[in-house]
Amino acid sequence: MVTDYLDTRQLEAFVAVVSIGSMTGAAKALGKSQPVITRLIQELERDVGFTVLHRNGPRIAPTEPGLALFSQAELFLSGLRTISERARTIATAAPRPIEIASIPALAASVLPLALSTFAPDQLPRHIHLQSTSAENVVQAVVARSVDIGIASLPLDNPGIDVHWIGEVPCVAVVAESDPLAARDVIEAEDLSGRRLIMSANPYRLRMRIDQALTRHGLAAEKIIDSNATYVSLALARTGVGVALVESATIAGLPVSGVEVKPLGFHVPFYFGIVTASGRPMATAIERLIGAIDDCARAIPGFVRHENASGLETGS
Template identity: 45%
Template sequence: MEVRDLEAFLAVMSTGSITAAARLLDRSQSQVTRLIQDLETSLGFPLFERNGPKITPTDEGVAFHDDAERFFSGIGHLRDRAKAIASREPEPIEIAATPAFASGIIPLALAELPAERLPRTMQLRSMPAEAAIQSVLGRTADFCVTSLPADQPGLEVQGFFEGRCVAAVAHHDPLAKKPVISIADLADRTLVTMANPFRLRHRVDQALKAANVRPARVIATNATMNAVQIASTGLGIAVIEPATAYGLQSAPVAIRPLDVDVPFLWAIFSATARPLSAGARALIRQIVDVASRRIPDLVIHDPRQMARIADRTFSGRAGDPAPAGGDARDMPDVNENEPAKTKTRRE
């Protein structure tokens, strides 16, 4: 298997045709066809089905694509690192993050990072939590910022945090006038929530069950930003994690605390036995600083307690009344920038 074979395969997958891939790679169509054939021979299965000029990925080709893309990205990352070492520049930084962090907290942290810490090359890739973790384990990302659970071997915890989920409603929705939204307010309304049943959705469902609340309908999506946009139309009430709620610079929704505690656990991971560059370490510190300032009542946990706290959170009872303290009317909307208190809890 040659790198140029993989390059041809990825180009065809991206463009949808041999002709377009050849144009992208500045090769002839016959050269691209030959490279694909060589790759298929080495793999032992067909990557595409050919029907005259049309070409369609096989099931095997689709399954192979993600791994090939990660490997090819890693090759590019290695080349960038070699150039940085040769020229004594700051090493490139590759970050994998769930959309909640890639769209808000991390860009803010990058903007605040001193210029001398910024390398010539950086990558911020948004992806599901499972894929972000695999990027770190596969050494195609220096670190990832993701929600929990995550219990894979080979991960080193650079930070472990807990925030509280909130409600996002359109400004013209009557609930926007309330300082605190009750879980009971979701009854007979449209709930906008996450699709993955093993992460945030699990906790939201637990809270609804504990309160004996049944929404009129549920709209499930794979990204919090989608939930925010749906809520902004007035179609429903979104229960979202605090990273998106307080990390975005602006959004046409009002953010209100809930009267029940729906915890959101997240962490920053790197690969075990893989030292982080000075720039990557500085960026992690900046991400923690930005999150601490923007997310109300953020709790910084002892990483050694991650397994115990995660187990308690994902298997325990949700929907407990929110703890007293702090005037809920002081909670900012998404487009406001009030500082938030941060708690550090060592357990």
């Protein structure tokens, strides 16, 4: 039976063990003895009611439920660190940090460009940018542990305000040596029999790609799942497959050794700028939202929507 509140020390020990890969390393990182770390993990497993770690001598790996707990624990501890830092800035009257959570596609492309538009004295000393999944972005915004979030659609949570939605087209990325590199446009039939590199999340962009392929009578038979566009780009550069990705990352993070080709069929990628519902925004946050808009407009094919009305929810 899970208790009302888990011990923060247990979660800290668990996250350290999974991140470092050993009890000994976690003990050194946290300044505790190994028996203390072992005891905290045992107490955590007792409190949650399931085993969180596979133990095989010195080798340690999270169990499947342990891996699910890890992502939540990591997000929770990050929020606690944010609270601690904010408490210190309140005590010293220093400008508080800007907290941003974003999906990797925008964290590696539009966001750096948007931040670069500010003069040095217009930004606080600390800016925290967390690159994470869309689901974690929304959770962090709802929990108010971040000031602003950028997440892919669907965005359907009563705890968030969606300021606007951006749309960019998906493209195909292939190695320079690939036969498709000579094409001006890559049609659906060109992908027949090819290994496709695509987003792993089945409920967002991947769903749109699968639907588009199905409409053209294709089914992906050979697949490499990737959880970030820049990983897909690196895979495509090796020639192992054709990457079907959103175009935002490429606009802000160009990769050598590949050719980027438009698709002969339309697959939109939607992302939204969100803040906590009803939360007053600092001037810097309002300006950042506007700067993101300005920088996103430089992406070829960008379209801005005021809301999600009329857009498919399965993006």
